[in-house]
Amino acid sequence: MTDILNALVLLSNFVLIPALSYGSQLALGALGVTLIYAVLRFSNFAHGDMMALGTMATIMITWGLHAMGVSFGPLPTALLALPFGILIAMAVALVTDRAVYRFYRKQRSAPVVFVMASVGVMFMYNAITRIFIGTGDQRFADGERFVLKVNEFKELTGLDQGLAIRTSQLITVVVMVAVVAFVFWFLQKTRTGKAMRAYSDNEDLALLSGINPDRVVRITWILAAALATIAGVLYGLDKSFRPFVYFQLLLPIFASAIVGGIGQPLGAIAGGFIVAFSEVMVTYAWKGFITLIVPADMAPEGLVQLLGTDYKFAVSFIILVVVLLVRPTGIFKGRVI
Amino acid sequence: MIRVDNLNMHFGGIRAVDGASIEIAKGSITGLIGPNGAGKTTLFNVIAGHYTPTSGHVYLDGEDVTGLSPHELFHQGLLRTFQIAHEFSTLTVRENLMMVPDNQPGETLWDTWFKSGTVRAREAEVRAKADEVIEFLEISHVANELAGNLSGGQKKLLELGRTMMVDAKIVFLDEVGAGVNRTLLNTIGDAILRLNRERGYTFCMIEHDMDFIGRLCDPVIVMAEGKVLTVGKPDEVMANEAVIEAYLGRGLKNKPQRGVTA
Ligand SMILES: Nc1ncnc2c1ncn2[C@@H]1O[C@H](COP(=O)(O)OP(=O)(O)O)[C@@H](O)[C@H]1O
Ligand SMILES: [Mg+2]
Numbered sequence: 001m002t003d004i005l006n007a008l009v010l011l012s013n014f015v016l017i018p019a020l021s022y023g024s025q026l027a028l029g030a031l032g033v034t035l036i037y038a039v040l041r042f043s044n045f046a047h048g049d050m051m052a053l054g055t056m057a058t059i060m061i062t063w064g065l066h067a068m069g070v071s072f073g074p075l076p077t078a079l080l081a082l083p084f085g086i087l088i089a090m091a092v093a094l095v096t097d098r099a100v101y102r103f104y105r106k107q108r109s110a111p112v113v114f115v116m117a118s119v120g121v122m123f124m125y126n127a128i129t130r131i132f133i134g135t136g137d138q139r140f141a142d143g144e145r146f147v148l149k150v151n152e153f154k155e156l157t158g159l160d161q162g163l164a165i166r167t168s169q170l171i172t173v174v175v176m177v178a179v180v181a182f183v184f185w186f187l188q189k190t191r192t193g194k195a196m197r198a199y200s201d202n203e204d205l206a207l208l209s210g211i212n213p214d215r216v217v218r219i220t221w222i223l224a225a226a227l228a229t230i231a232g233v234l235y236g237l238d239k240s241f242r243p244f245v246y247f248q249l250l251l252p253i254f255a256s257a258i259v260g261g262i263g264q265p266l267g268a269i270a271g272g273f274i275v276a277f278s279e280v281m282v283t284y285a286w287k288g289f290i291t292l293i294v295p296a297d298m299a300p301e302g303l304v305q306l307l308g309t310d311y312k313f314a315v316s317f318i319i320l321v322v323v324l325l326v327r328p329t330g331i332f333k334g335r336v337i
Numbered sequence: 338m339i340r341v342d343n344l345n346m347h348f349g350g351i352r353a354v355d356g357a358s359i360e361i362a363k364g365s366i367t368g369l370i371g372p373n374g375a376g377k378t379t380l381f382n383v384i385a386g387h388y389t390p391t392s393g394h395v396y397l398d399g400e401d402v403t404g405l406s407p408h409e410l411f412h413q414g415l416l417r418t419f420q421i422a423h424e425f426s427t428l429t430v431r432e433n434l435m436m437v438p439d440n441q442p443g444e445t446l447w448d449t450w451f452k453s454g455t456v457r458a459r460e461a462e463v464r465a466k467a468d469e470v471i472e473f474l475e476i477s478h479v480a481n482e483l484a485g486n487l488s489g490g491q492k493k494l495l496e497l498g499r500t501m502m503v504d505a506k507i508v509f510l511d512e513v514g515a516g517v518n519r520t521l522l523n524t525i526g527d528a529i530l531r532l533n534r535e536r537g538y539t540f541c542m543i544e545h546d547m548d549f550i551g552r553l554c555d556p557v558i559v560m561a562e563g564k565v566l567t568v569g570k571p572d573e574v575m576a577n578e579a580v581i582e583a584y585l586g587r588g589l590k591n592k593p594q595r596g597v598t599a
Contacts, residue, residue: 190449191441198425198436205423207407209437219446
């Protein structure tokens with residue numbers, strides 16, 4: 001019996017909790033990609049680097065706060081800096097839209113033109129981020145590291161296996177729930193949100209209603225920039241910040257958005273968790289878990305790890321390919337937004 | 338009210354509108370007929386700002402509005418409906434109507450959060466207006482239905498309803514009567530007449546049903562192959578040789594007949 005409990009604790013510690021928090025980060029990233037797709041009708045390849053840029057801004061402000069001797073008690077100082085990072089990201093997104101995408105909207109360019117433009121924007125953001133903060137690894141999480149420590153848990157329960165919950169993981173999940181609840185409320189209830197849905201549903205008709213298309217586009221960028229920065233900062237707090245890693249996150253984020261059905265907010269959230277759980281489960285070494293639940297003589301010798309963590313991006317890639325082959329519309333097939 | 342001056346709209350080699358000039362008088366219900374492919378819808382699309390014409394001009398109340406966006410024209414009181422009914426399928430009928438009036442305070446993030454009182458007050462106004470329109474069109478039973486689930490005829494009514502949500506100067510109706518049953522057609526006809534008389538709407542409508550046109554329209558403009566053939570009272574144009582020729586040239590099936598709605 002205790003073996004089973006120990007096994008569950010082990011699984012929670014190494015799979016459930018990390019995947020929940022990683023899934024939340026992907027979900028927020030995918031939500032931004034999906035909103036852009038739903039309203040502006042193109043896949044924004046610059047989203048990963050928008051995350052990096054917003055996070056970079058937040059880190060610089062965090063350092064500034066540190067220099068001024070400001071801290072946030074047990075919570076990471078970056079949370080104080082986050083609103084400012086978001087504002088900077090919003091400004092960058094709006095300027096980019098004005099300078100780049102608006103031109104193509106006026107021309108009524110094909111979606112693929114927007115996608116290529118976004119690749120250009122991606123390289124630009126990429127360069128800006130590296131100019132300011134370099135290419136190296138930055139750790140900027142401070143405050144209390146753990147909400148629940150391994151030793152505390154063991155003492156509390158008397159189990160052999162420990163369970164730790166990092167502050168960043170708890171913050172990630174709480175923030176994700178709050179942000180997602182807000183976005184859904186916004187889309188369902190406010191006039192602005194309904195205007196976004198209407199615009200996404202039928203652009204021709206939206207143009208012939210009181211909906212101001214420029215405003216809808218602006219608000220979409222504002223939301224996307226905020227979501228990107230929040231996702232990026234949460235990921236950075238949880239792991240660390242490195243521009244190249246954020247660029248690579250584009251793959252699991254697009255996989256998440258597409259699994260759920262691109263253009264569908266609910267699908268983006270579900271997709272984020274599907275991708276995160278798959279990735280963590282496939283790269284987890286199951287040896288310890290299996291040893292605990294099977295009789296001693298059946299314990300495996302190898303690590304029982306399907307894929308090395310170095311190859312974790314292959315998981316997103318496989319999911320992406322399978323979904324595109326089997327069910328290109330994603331699991332939440334139907335109307336966008 | 339509207340003057341279209343020597344308008345050309347070419348798509349590659351296709352001259353969809355080929356040097357058309359028309360005039361729509363204030364307060365009139367002007368009909369626009371012609372065989373399929375005559376360029377009627379394209380003309381509407383140019384007037385309503387969907388296409389920038391190859392050449393020519395559109396004037397609204399004497400002002401050159403050529404090349405303005407649909408949104409800007411809407412703002413000036415120029416509304417149109419679509420040949421294939423458009424709706425926001427994921428919003429309810431009432432929400433569809435409430436979407437129409439522009440510059441509602443709830444549209445900016447700032448107002449949504451910091452002036453929620455104003456936003457709510459205006460929203461209540463717009464809602465009352467929407468309910469009035471719903472009443473007028475006798476579609477109360479589907480007010481909370483998602484617009485995507487409506488029947489074709491009901492969608493046409495909703496299209497008409499949209500134009501009633503604001504004070505329009507001129508409304509372009511693209512085959513509102515097509516594919517609609519007799520009873521509903523009469524409702525639509527009554528609504529158009531009432532809007533014209535009580536609220537001073539000017540209409541320009543594309544139709545194929547000559548009964549419907551005869552009842553509502555004066556004058557009627559006839560288009561064929563991108564050009565204006567003739568303008569006159571419904572009976573006059575129906576008796577016009579050139580008009581009969583244009584329809585016959587296209588085969589009998591497109592000949593306007595009494596009692597045919599499509
Ligand atoms: N966007 C477009 N691209 C190319 N050809 C078009 C386009 N829109 C209309 N046409 C062509 O213009 C001609 C007139 O079409 P339309 O205005 O829809 O006629 P009507 O409404 O009178 O039936 C048709 O030959 C049609 O194929
Ligand atoms: Mg037509």
